[in-house]
Amino acid sequence: MLDMLIKTFTQGDVAGYKSSLLHSSFWSQHNTKMFGEDKLTSVPLTWLMSAGRCQVIQSLVVRQANISVIHLKLKIQEHDLPINYTFWLHNNGEVIKSVYAIVDTLQLSIAKNIHVDEITLSLPEPDPLVIPDYDQQDNLQGEFATPSCLIIKPCSLNVLLDAWWTIWSSSQLSNIDDVYAEEFDVSLPGVFQQKSSSDMFEFVLSIKSKLTRVFCQLEEVVIEGNNAAVKWFIDADELGQKIRLPLMTILNTNGEQITSEITTCDIIAFNKRHHHSSLFE
């Protein structure tokens, strides 16, 4: 799957890409779920139109059962700044049933010096989304998903992942110093390589402080060895309207602390869906 994605998204091997998909496969990206040959073929073509030929400067794979989470850090020709592209593939080793992908379009905009408006126009219309209002409080029910309750098999990372999750789910910012190793790499949306816990501290605060009734929901957690991949989203109120921000995070650990983190979200697609939002201004 890794080779296929690299060949497709850096060289344009559309035939190899198509042969890995089923008639019923879908590709979800930029808040749009695409079905059918026409739309599926447009995914790599649109990427190559925007980014051109590019190189992989780092790749990561976290695999468990039928899920492969692949992260590519891509470098566009004649441009130095990297772009994060994360793929969450449901596959059986031969074919892909579904893909949830997040490409950091703000990084693309910065790397290629393309105006955000131009990127916005090039993105597909987001799917209609209705987020019915709900009580985001637990009310002593123990109903919220945590990493450890989604990891079925015994896992040594449970405590660490639960502590990491509280940074987002409970705004437990003081856990940042505990869960991250003293020297760690973090790659955050729209921002290039960061290296300190204060960057993480500020990133969490910058999101939380602009929103009310924030609720973080885990969708899936994949564990392979000392690495974990997490698919999640933030629901919140912003200026009285509901917003949803999908994210993917890949965590490398030394078993006790996180040594690197890549968190990807598609800021421009988010802004296209939520016109009123000033979350990333």
Add this chain to the structure above:
Amino acid sequence: MQQNNVTQVYWKDLPELMSPQGKPSQSLKNFDPEFIDIVDYIIRITHRIWEQKNIALCNDYYAKYCPVHTLGGYSDDVATVIKNTLLTLAAFPDRTLIGENVVWRDLGENSGYYSSHRITSIMTNKNPSEFGAATGKSGRVTTIADCVCYENKIVYEWLMRDNSFLVKQLGISLIDAATHFANLPTNDSFEVWRAQEITRIKAGQATSHQWHTPLDDSSEKFAQLWVNTLFNKKSFGEVKSFYHKNAKLQWPGGIEAVGIPGIRGVFIQWLAQSPEASATCDHISVVPFEDDTTDIAIRWSVAGTFSPKNELFSKYSGQCFFIMAATHLRIINGKISEEWTVFDEVAAYANMIRDYNNSDAKQGIE
């Protein structure tokens, strides 16, 4: 639930589905011998009629008298099925139907099979449709077609399509689409059926379409409880006993939720538009999926009085609120991991608009 050899579409590509190599896994009495099981029958005839545009095959695969219920109309002759298929293809020429799942039930030798077919359709709106003028936009929509298949023909159908999700992608507002739809002619048979259904559902009576072949006991209880607990009792605290903490739910019009609080919100907000509504569980099918996973298909109905939250619909307050819906549930270790619920919100609102337009209240205002 014990696995069987009936076709499972999930990991199969179209060429494999169109040329099944396995031995027949069901008896399929008086079906064409080319079909190996009811899933194969449904997938292949759908492809032949829609993708391959062999609309005339409806004559072969539908009984001459075949009641078809939607929330927006009723027909019972194959000529109408052909006409409607043709009109849809004219409005959406590249309409492609992607079979996502078929949840089926053996109804016994003298009744055939029940199939609940979940489909994702993708299409471009190139000509006028039931929702208005052509928009040139493309969209996708989830449909669940529940069919009774007997001796190689569909003899009864309930068709649910998420039209509100489609019209939003086409750039048409829900109220505009519903108003346009309400102005299309209806027929007496539909209105009689709708009135009878509303009376039945409010009284909590079972539908007359009952089959007595056995179902997986725990799955049947689960489905009945899901309808009664959430829709009738409104015991939303019990959402956690039905759903996993990261369960995913898709409802009409683009409603998406993950997790207990969000899913609870979907039920509360939706039922708040008809707080005293009653629901009936009208049919259940159960099939094994993979490992510890079971798929349940439920057809259900709701009837009550409309109490809109959306100001645009406020003048229709007090009209009869009626929904015919289908839900596919994927159950892992006794709880729902994924849910797809489909009904036609456009038709539901159109019915209330039509009722209002025909009512004395409207005459009085004017």
